[in-house]
Amino acid sequence: MNLPNWTREPLVHFLAAGTLVFAWFAWQGEPLDPTDRVIDIDREMQAQIALGFERMMNRPPTDAELDGLIDQYVREEVLYREALRLGFDRDDAVVRRRMAQKMDMAATASVETAQPSDADLRKWYEEHPERFATEVEYSFDQLWFETEGEAQSTLARLRGSADWRQYGGVISLPASLERKSRRDVLANFGEQFVAGLDQLEQQEQWQGPVPSGLGWHLVRLHARTPGKVPPLNAIREEVLNDWRTATIAERKERAYQLLRDAYRVDIAR
Numbered sequence: 016m017n018l019p020n021w022t023r024e025p026l027v028h029f030l031a032a033g034t035l036v037f038a039w040f041a042w043q044g045e046p047l048d049p050t051d052r053v054i055d056i057d058r059e060m061q062a063q064i065a066l067g068f069e070r071m072m073n074r075p076p077t078d079a080e081l082d083g084l085i086d087q088y089v090r091e092e093v094l095y096r097e098a099l100r101l102g103f104d105r106d107d108a109v110v111r112r113r114m115a116q117k118m119d120m121a122a123t124a125s126v127e128t129a130q131p132s133d134a135d136l137r138k139w140y141e142e143h144p145e146r147f148a149t150e151v152e153y154s155f156d157q158l159w160f161e162t163e164g165e166a167q168s169t170l171a172r173l174r175g176s177a178d179w180r181q182y183g184g185v186i187s188l189p190a191s192l193e194r195k196s197r198r199d200v201l202a203n204f205g206e207q208f209v210a211g212l213d214q215l216e217q218q219e220q221w222q223g224p225v226p227s228g229l230g231w232h233l234v235r236l237h238a239r240t241p242g243k244v245p246p247l248n249a250i251r252e253e254v255l256n257d258w259r260t261a262t263i264a265e266r267k268e269r270a271y272q273l274l275r276d277a278y279r280v281d282i283a284r
């Protein structure tokens with residue numbers, strides 16, 4: 016029998032387990048009370064504490080270290096239960112946010128170490144080439160002017176002049192750039208300039224004016240080289256990380272929607 020996809024969600028398993036625990040205590044006649052005064056450190060709990068130490072330190076704890084870890088656990092548990100008993104968790108934005116984050120983590124834990132098949136990874140790579148393409152590169156000359164009017168009046172004279180460097184104002188910007196990445200151009204000229212640069216034709220004629228946060232520019236765009244997508248084998252780890260990040264975000268949203276559908280939200284108008 017094929018089960019629906021939602022039954023395979025880790026968050027569904029998490030919630031189902033919680034429901035079973037609650038039902039067990041209810042059947043036994045014992046309330047599920049987080050502020051219970053008995054803290055039971057059984058062998059299984061001690062093993063979990065020791066395992067946590069071993070994962071961090073790459074060795075098992077000594078007997079003295081384990082005793083210290085258990086004392087630390089007891090201290091945290093006492094303070095946690097007393098905080099719950101006093102209602103410190105209510106109306107606390109930090110606690111509320113942390114609990115919501117833990118629910119998100121429960122929904123996406125299985126994806127953190129998931130390995131897609133080669134076919135799935137190649138499909139992701141082919142469907143999202145823009146995520147892995149190298150940056151666009153630009154080669155151009157530019158002249159800076161303080162006002163748009165100055166730039167406009169100079170444009171006609173430039174088209175009949177071979178010595179273009181005699182025009183324009185003095186500013187600490189390069190007059191010429193050769194095969195510079197979009198990131199480099201952004202760093203020097205800003206977003207407004209790059210947006211205008213993308214609107215220009217690639218040609219040997221001066222164009223503009225192009226605005227920037229510094230003033231106005233006349234530009235001669237020699238080349239605009241589109242970014243290239245490297246072969247999958249060359250960027251496999253990058254593609255894998257991108258797939259995992261996107262899959263975590265998708266899993267988180269699907270898990271939330273599964274829970275959200277069970278609620279009715281009334282917003283006063």
